[in-house]
Amino acid sequence: MxxxxxxxxxxxxxxxxxxxxxxxxxxxxxxxxxxxxxxxxxxxxxxxxxxxxxxxxxxxxxxxxxxxxxxxxxxxxxxxxYTALLEGFPEYVTHEARAAEIRLYEVGVVPGLLQTSEYAAALEEDAVRREAITIEQADERVDLVAKRQGALLRSPSPLISVVLDEGCVRRPMGPPAVMDAQFGRLLEFAELPSTVLQVAPFSMGARRPFSLPITVLTMPDRSLVSYAESAQRGHLERENSAVLPILAAYHQLQAEALSQAASVAMIQKLRKGIL
Missing domain, CATH: 1.10.260.40 (lambda repressor-like DNA-binding domains)
Known part of the structure; x- marks a missing residue:
């Protein structure tokens, strides 16, 4: 045979x-x-x-x-x-959907968990224009954004802490109406009882502990999982000894970032075109 x-x-x-x-x-x-x-x-x-x-x-x-x-x-x-996704990301999503606590830091764009469908579509349309992905793969990515957000609508709700590099809220994505709606989504997120939203301002300079996006999950059994991406692939880390230093650095990031009140004020000013 x-x-x-x-x-x-x-x-x-x-x-x-x-x-x-x-x-x-x-x-x-x-x-x-x-x-x-x-x-x-x-x-x-x-x-x-x-x-x-x-x-x-x-x-x-x-x-x-x-x-x-x-x-x-x-x-x-x-x-x-999910052929349009980085290696390692589909497995990460399964952990994210079960996590008791989610801590994430994003650079450049609003993260998927907080994106409106219009913002997500505008982001992927640009990737199609650059011929980085196909139209079908763009639809796949936008669909996954909605599925990830839907998976978090559970009881009890996970605790979600988000730190956005200032570039995430300053970078326009799509026409003004798309950004206006996206700013509105961020402000709504900050009002939820189980969330924290902060902006890491450019003025942090070298005090910013991460140069790439990072996520740390606390699972229901209190084990830790971290996820980080390079341009080519994503890496999922499950060993607590490796994740704990990342978690410590995340706490330092939160301490240096703007408070939620100051972050909301910045977003409101950007929405009004004051900043």
């Missing part, structure tokens, strides 16, 4: 297929035996393993049940479905 060799670096589909095959081989199951356990055909298993058919969320969730992998396959399958 010919066995197609897989290169997990080739694509997210190939990486998922390799993981599925490895789990099956470890248990000594044939493709048909795995198919019987999952309620599909051996041909379907073969197509997913060789990357010819992308795994649906239902397929990945079913595979997690059969292998007892605790949701890892479902999280990996998101990288296949």
């Amino acid at each position: 010919n066995r197609k060799e897989l290169d997990p670096e080739k694509s997210p589909s190939a990486a998922f297929g390799q993981r599925l095959r490895t789990l099956r081989d470890e248990r000594g199951w044939t493709q048909d035996e795995l198919a019987d356990r999952m309620g599909c055909s051996g041909t379907h298993i073969s197509a997913v393993e060789t990357g010819r058919r992308p795994p649906t969320r239902r397929f990945a969730t079913n595979a997690d049940r059969v292998f007892g992998t605790g949701g890892r396959l479902e999280r990996q399958s998101q990288a296949v479905r």
